[in-house]
Amino acid sequence: MGRTSDAGERILAAARSLIELRGYSALGVAEICKAAGVPKGSFYYFYASKEALVLAVIDEHWASQERSWRRILDGEAEPLQRLRRVFEETTATQSAGQQSCGTISGCLFGNLTLEMSNQTEAIRGRLQEIFDAQIDLVEAVIVEALARGEVTVGDTREAARSVVAQLEGHVLFAKLYNDTERLGPLWANCLALLGARTPAEV
Amino acid sequence: MGRTSDAGERILAAARSLIELRGYSALGVAEICKAAGVPKGSFYYFYASKEALVLAVIDEHWASQERSWRRILDGEAEPLQRLRRVFEETTATQSAGQQSCGTISGCLFGNLTLEMSNQTEAIRGRLQEIFDAQIDLVEAVIVEALARGEVTVGDTREAARSVVAQLEGHVLFAKLYNDTERLGPLWANCLALLGARTPAEV
Structure with a gap:
């Protein structure tokens, strides 16, 4: 020790x-x-408890991921390109995890949501706050893209939720099939969900 | 007893x-x-084991859900309307579960994917087969819709995967927020993902 x-x-x-x-x-x-x-x-x-420990694990992981997402999403690139970089960062992170331990571990927050959210309200509440914060960050970029006429969404909040939901869904498949190729459609799907199917930069 | x-x-x-x-x-x-x-x-x-029991639970649940999906997806309605009914059925099932036990339990297969797929290869394999079967069913409908000129997807397999992935992502949020309203965007998002944004029947 x-x-x-x-x-x-x-x-x-x-x-x-x-x-x-x-x-x-x-x-x-x-x-x-x-x-x-x-x-x-x-x-x-x-x-104080195993629950207190998992809350600390969640907080530490979000502190790190939030820094990473903010670095990208508050950056200087075109709004939609910043979203693309979040997907690239997610793919790189899952690939690195796969190389270090042999399997894709997926999204810690998604994993704990499906395992634990119905079991402890403290964990459910913390995970809700984190996903709300992710959706805030994505929505801010969608609002920017909307102001530039690059997307055609009616409800930016719902659009941001859908972008994060499809990210979670594809990460689930990447974990199940232990294959980061499953994350390949993230960017094209994001454009489709935002009504930005064929921007010049794709 | x-x-x-x-x-x-x-x-x-x-x-x-x-x-x-x-x-x-x-x-x-x-x-x-x-x-x-x-x-x-x-x-x-x-x-023989707790693992054998969970495999039996998975098989029984899929037998029931597959009957339900086939009844809808092999039916007589327009192809895209059949997909819509799968989302409606999912929402109804999650609402019924919420009413009976107070919380939305989500998708059994998604839950076990994120909790268990990295822990036992038998469970991972079974869940892969089930999601492959779901994707088969959805792809068959997309192929029909494509032949009718109602969607504009390039790769029907990848499109079907994306439809199921977004379903899993939104069910994850419905569970986290214990709110079936989170499933509201499923149909509009499905149309967007399939390049069928504004069909006459929406």
Whole structure:
């Protein structure tokens, strides 16, 4: 065991890896501590419960993904091209995960939504906030594209939800078939959903 | 406990309900048997393992859903209207589940894909077969619509995958927000994905 000050971080990192591989319910505190190289007795010094730990994993993952999405979506490129880069970033992230552990782990938030959202309201609420924030970021870009006459959506909020929903649906298939090729249609589908089927840059 | 001949059926029904509520990993054989009103010792008379039981739950659910989808998709209505009815049927099924147990349980196959596909190859394989079969059914309708000049897709297989992927994505959101309104955009999005944005019947 390393320094005590690292132990909380190591528990968090071990939990993140294990949850990506096997979900939340399949894990026990003892297994997380073993993977972290931390005595089981110290777990509750850092986290009040397994639920508190998964909320910390969710928050850490979103902090990282939000930085990445904001870097792209608040950037200087044409609005629709920024959406395209989010899909490219998603594909690159899933490919990197597949190369490091052999299987595509999918979207942590989608995985926990389907596994856990009906089981704890705290997790459901946090995941709702995250997807709402993702949809906010996508909607802002759609509003920009609409002002430029590049899309023809009637309801920008619903359009943003649909873009994120199709992203989750294709990531689900990428995980099931363990194949990032399943993410190939994301960009063309996004254009279709936004009524921007044939922009000059495609 | 009722007649022994019913016990296997009751285990299956209890497992189906519990898996819909809480996923697979969170369940134990003892809990399933308790819910089924069957002595724990008899479980292995009917199922070799918990995995064998979940495969039976998956098969039973798909047998039922496949009948429902075939009834609609092999029917007499216009091709795109048949797809619309699948979305209506999905919405009705999720609403009925919400009314009976308070929360939307989502798609059993999507739930198990994100929870389990990386954990057992038997479950991954079965879920792949089911989604392939769903995509077959949807593709056949798209091929019909294409022959009638009602859609403009280049690759009918990829289009069918995208229709099913967006269905899974919106069902994920319906579960997360416990709100069937989230399924509202399915039909308009399907038309957009198929390049059939403004048919006369919309």
